[in-house]
Amino acid sequence: MSAATLDLHQMGVAELGAALHARQTSATEVAQHLLARAHAHSGLGAYLALNEAATLAQAAAADARLSAGERGPLLGVPLAHKDVFVTRDFPTTAGSKMLQGYRSPFDATVVQRLAAAGAVSLGKLNCDEFAMGSGNDQSAYGPAHNPWDRTRVPGGSSGGSAVAVAARLAPAATGTDTGGSIRQPASFCGVTGIKPTYGRCSRYGLVAYASSLDQAGPMARSAHDCALLLSAMAGPDVERDSTSLEQPPEDYSRYLAQPWPGASASRPLQGLRIGLPREFFGPGCASDVLQAVRAALSELERLGATLLDIDLPRTELAIPAYYIIAPAEASSNLSRYDGVRYGHRAAQPSDLLDLYQRSRSEAFGPEVQRRILLGTYVLSHGYYDAYYIKAQQIRRLIAQDFQTAFGQCDLIAGPVAPSVAWAIGAKTADPLAAYLADIYTLPASLAGLPGMSVPAGFGADPLPVGLQLIGNYLSEARLLQVAHQLQLVSDWHTRTPPPFTPCPGSHS
Numbered sequence: 350m351s352a353a354t355l356d357l358h359q360m361g362v363a364e365l366g367a368a369l370h371a372r373q374t375s376a377t378e379v380a381q382h383l384l385a386r387a388h389a390h391s392g393l394g395a396y397l398a399l400n401e402a403a404t405l406a407q408a409a410a411a412d413a414r415l416s417a418g419e420r421g422p423l424l425g426v427p428l429a430h431k432d433v434f435v436t437r438d439f440p441t442t443a444g445s446k447m448l449q450g451y452r453s454p455f456d457a458t459v460v461q462r463l464a465a466a467g468a469v470s471l472g473k474l475n476c477d478e479f480a481m482g483s484g485n486d487q488s489a490y491g492p493a494h495n496p497w498d499r500t501r502v503p504g505g506s507s508g509g510s511a512v513a514v515a516a517r518l519a520p521a522a523t524g525t526d527t528g529g530s531i532r533q534p535a536s537f538c539g540v541t542g543i544k545p546t547y548g549r550c551s552r553y554g555l556v557a558y559a560s561s562l563d564q565a566g567p568m569a570r571s572a573h574d575c576a577l578l579l580s581a582m583a584g585p586d587v588e589r590d591s592t593s594l595e596q597p598p599e600d601y602s603r604y605l606a607q608p609w610p611g612a613s614a615s616r617p618l619q620g621l622r623i624g625l626p627r628e629f630f631g632p633g634c635a636s637d638v639l640q641a642v643r644a645a646l647s648e649l650e651r652l653g654a655t656l657l658d659i660d661l662p663r664t665e666l667a668i669p670a671y672y673i674i675a676p677a678e679a680s681s682n683l684s685r686y687d688g689v690r691y692g693h694r695a696a697q698p699s700d701l702l703d704l705y706q707r708s709r710s711e712a713f714g715p716e717v718q719r720r721i722l723l724g725t726y727v728l729s730h731g732y733y734d735a736y737y738i739k740a741q742q743i744r745r746l747i748a749q750d751f752q753t754a755f756g757q758c759d760l761i762a763g764p765v766a767p768s769v770a771w772a773i774g775a776k777t778a779d780p781l782a783a784y785l786a787d788i789y790t791l792p793a794s795l796a797g798l799p800g801m802s803v804p805a806g807f808g809a810d811p812l813p814v815g816l817q818l819i820g821n822y823l824s825e826a827r828l829l830q831v832a833h834q835l836q837l838v839s840d841w842h843t844r845t846p847p848p849f850t851p852c853p854g855s856h857s
């Protein structure tokens with residue numbers, strides 16, 4: 350097939366890698382094509398920054414490596430980064446006015462590793478301000494739109510990442526997940542995303558939200574593509590991030606084509622025990638979501654998996670615990686934006702206090718200010734024991750509940766979110782309603798466990814629904830294996846939002 354007949358934006362990471370190796374196309378051609386698409390679909394609000402010259406220079410470097418005979422699954426493959434990873438080639442805003450125009454002198458470790466593998470960066474993607482939000486409606490640069498229905502949120506905070514992948518603006522993107530921000534937008538936009546075990550990917554160069562929870566991960570069209578990205582992104586970086594795990598780098602695609610240990614090729618998931626937490630399947634979850642999740646679970650059953658009911662009794666407590674711990678850490682992390690060192694500085698301050706107050710009041714949005722207030726309060730003398738310490742105790746109990754559950758099952762499955770994507774603006778005025786919608790993603794975050802969202806069909810309207818898979822620590826390769834087996838027998842992950850479906854002869 351010649352380059353002229355390849356539908357470049359319809360190709361995923363693995364496919365593009367193969368086409369680049371076969372020299373059917375070039376990194377430069379693919380990058381040019383996707384940059385043109387980014388411009389054509391700028392109304393989706395996916396990108397916050399492009400830098401064509403930098404992208405094309407990276408593509409030319411990848412083409413030179415390919416010409417020299419170098420090979421690698423990501424060599425020449427384009428992707429885009431959530432705007433919380435600092436980058437030298439693009440500005441980094443974290444979706445905040447506070448960092449408008451900020452240019453980092455270095456690349457985040459994750460960015461650096463993907464670049465070293467030859468991936469070409471297309472630009473920076475929209476997100477909720479400092480990754481605080483569930484709808485990408487808290488970005489200082491305007492909302493991103495769900496390509497399945499532009500009046501709906503794409504989820505958040507990695508909303509731009511999910512939109513870019515779903516609308517075929519990029520074959521893959523990076524995201525971060527503190528309390529669900531990879532899994533929930535992946536679910537809302539019908540893409541595949543994985544939040545690894547806490548510490549798998551370095552947080553160096555990741556604009557900090559809640560440091561004991563923040564974790565980077567890939568978002569792409571399939572588990573296979575996520576595995577290729579994660580293999581490059583993850584790995585120890587202890588000198589620059591003391592919480593980075595000292596686990597050797599892994600090939601996360603190593604189990605994809607294999608049956609579950611002891612299973613046969615005809616029933617590849619025989620022996621796999623999937624626990625279904627009763628608390629995830631209660632009346633709090635919309636029936637259209639449950640229906641789609643159950644249909645995906647039936648597919649897994651057909652592949653040989655056994656489903657069993659389990660309990661995660663402290664699920665409800667994950668919301669108050671998270672919304673104490675995350676704002677507490679955020680209030681501390683965000684104290685660095687003082688108008689003195691970097692970030693927005695108020696004009697003509699009358700004294701130092703005025704400089705602090707006005708710089709922060711002018712440049713932090715309402716949700717960020719709310720969380721700073723909340724976090725400062727729960728850490729203050731007199732409330733520290735009552736709220737913060739209590740929340741940490743609950744966090745420990747939630748982690749223990751998971752370990753009890755993993756005594757009975759190999760992985761846990763359920764919905765990602767209690768509903769499909771809501772209308773833009775529907776929860777903006779009611780922060781509590783948005784917090785409550787995080788109920789199924791927060792427990793794994795508090796425990797530091799890996800979790801995925803895998804497309805599982807459609808709910809009402811029809812909007813995508815994700816199946817959440819949660820594994821024990823360091824079980825990413827197994828999660829990806831199960832997701833891949835599901836994707837071999839289902840086509841939910843290949844569906845494209847109607848305006849972006851391939852039409853014969855069209856390459857735009």
Ligand code: GLN
Binds near residue numbers: 526529
């Ligand atoms: N919705 C959650 C919050 O607002 C999670 C965000 C995230 O994972 N970054 O904190």
